[in-house]
Amino acid sequence: MISAVIDCGYNSFRMVVYQVFRNGTFRALGSSKSFVRIGEGLKEGDTIPEEKVEKAERTFTIFKRILNGINVDEVKIVATSAFRYASNGNEVRLRLSKIIENEVRVISGEEEGSYAALGMLNTLPIPDGIFFELGGGSLEIAEVTSGNIIRVHQLPIGALKLVSLPEREIRKKVSDELSTINIKKANIMVGSGGNVRALAKLDLKLSSFPTKSVHGYLLSSKQISKYASLLPSLDDESRKSLPGISKERALTIHSASVIVDELIKYLNGSDMIVSLFGMREGVLTEGKKLDKMNWLEEISYSNAIDPPFGIFKEVMSEVDSKYSFYVASSALLSLIFKMVGYFNPFRACYRFIKESVLPGFTLDEVLLIGLICEAASGKVKKKHVKLLKDDITKKELLSFGNIVKNSIDKYVVGVRV
Incomplete structure (x- = not known):
């Protein structure tokens, strides 16, 4: 529909x-x-x-x-x-x-926060933490445990609402508002909203991360603090010239960065996972719970084919590794692109990872899947391997890529027979 x-x-x-x-x-x-x-x-x-x-x-x-x-x-x-x-x-x-x-x-502030948290929960594999959406006029914060929204707080602080205040006053306003609520500390935070995504785009472009999407991108508390110090010192024209910052976002990105920085400091300096999705998607998916397998299915549905989960199960049983799910995901995506008609489905899979959005996964997981697809073509860039927040080696990626390639070759032969 x-x-x-x-x-x-x-x-x-x-x-x-x-x-x-x-x-x-x-x-x-x-x-x-x-x-x-x-x-x-x-x-x-x-x-x-x-x-x-x-x-x-x-x-x-x-x-x-x-x-x-x-x-x-x-x-x-x-x-x-x-x-x-x-x-x-x-x-x-x-x-x-x-x-x-x-x-x-x-909708009420509580509804707004619940919808935002639901939109993030349904598109990221993070079941616990503090989920927040920063808007122009308010900040919604949801406490989430085991995938359930436990409590929602709504505060009258937003990027546009505080835009005319100097940095020190913004920090005091945010600190004063946060002191009025009883909220648990968190090891991880998940953030959404236009200004939050703009901060992530800025960081992603400066870091040369090999994807265009910021969904699932980890933005460190250290980097956020740097932006919260730098951006208020720049005028609108200077902020507009920064990579990833649009003309419209230049008006509010500095106040937003200070709000987010103060929120993170209040919650013990957690890093932040950025969500491309939030309240709108919560409104859209109300009453549903979506996971990684649902989103792998979506790639098949988007290409008008039934999900070929047989190959996923075969690769899962073949690979004895903590990375088996990602190897199987790479095989499934490569097969989908093979069925669609791509001559080199592995490169198509890698290009998809670079250019598109794969909900349900963090960006580190997405990059891992993409690099396994690239390895199935026989090569993988060492500089990209270093970007993975894990201890996987180039040699392991190439071996996983070989498993993916062989599984696709076996499938094609089976279809022809």
């Missing part, structure tokens, strides 16, 4: 159209975004200015035009903190609902 989710945020409005598969996984078909900044300068009880409302209406008119041009099975629309703060939030909600001909639902 085709589903659309519209997120009316404090800073930006975004509509994403998804293809949803029978196992609950999805892929984004396209999106439209506008930095409405409907909450800019808004204090609790204030009225959203008419010029902001009109900009929101123009954005919804564009969304409606897009929806009219495609066959969408369902549309889900949620509005967040600005609508909760404003005295005319419900009036604006009704005006926008009329344009889109679907109900705009204003």
Whole structure:
């Protein structure tokens, strides 16, 4: 089915159209975004200015035009903190609902945090930790244990809301707000939101990591502290010139970096795993629990073939190693690309890993799978092996690649027979 989710945020409005598969996984078909900044300068009880409302209406008119041009099975629309703060939030909600001909639902801070955590849980293999989403007007924090959302906190601190404050005042504001909640410390944090992803893109480009996606990327607390010191000292033009930072993000990336840095310090300096997915995907996948095998299935569904899990099971039984799951995943992906028609499915697998998003896995796991695919072609770059956060050697990768190649050759012969 085709589903659309519209997120009316404090800073930006975004509509994403998804293809949803029978196992609950999805892929984004396209999106439209506008930095409405409907909450800019808004204090609790204030009225959203008419010029902001009109900009929101123009954005919804564009969304409606897009929806009219495609066959969408369902549309889900949620509005967040600005609508909760404003005295005319419900009036604006009704005006926008009329344009889109679907109900705009204003969600609570707890709902927002739960949806964000669910979107991250369903797309990353991390069952425990602190999951947070930083928006323009608020920060949602969820405590997660064994894949279950235990508690959600919502704080009125956001990148746009605090953008005009100097670094010291931002830190004090964040520290004061965090002191009002009782939250456990965490060994790992998972973060989402446009500014969080922008920080990861900046770090990924500076580190020359051989992928384009930041989903599952580990951003160290040390690096975040560096950015939180550097970015507030730069003007908008200088921030725009940095790799991975768009013109629109340059306005808020510095305040966001300080908020994230202060949050991490409050929680004992944990490193952060970055999620490409969050609240919108939580709204989309509500009621479902997705894991790595579901997302491997999604690659098959995306290519209009049934998942060939026979080869996965064969390789799992053949490889006696802690890396057996990743070798089997490489074989499965390579076979999918072979079935699609690629002459060299191993290179196709590696290019897919470099250029696309594989939900369900951390970026280190994705890189490992990609390098095993590359090794199946007979070579692997030593500099890429060094990027793996593990003790695997180039020799091991080449041996795993050979297993993948032989398994595909055996499969092709079996099909011909």
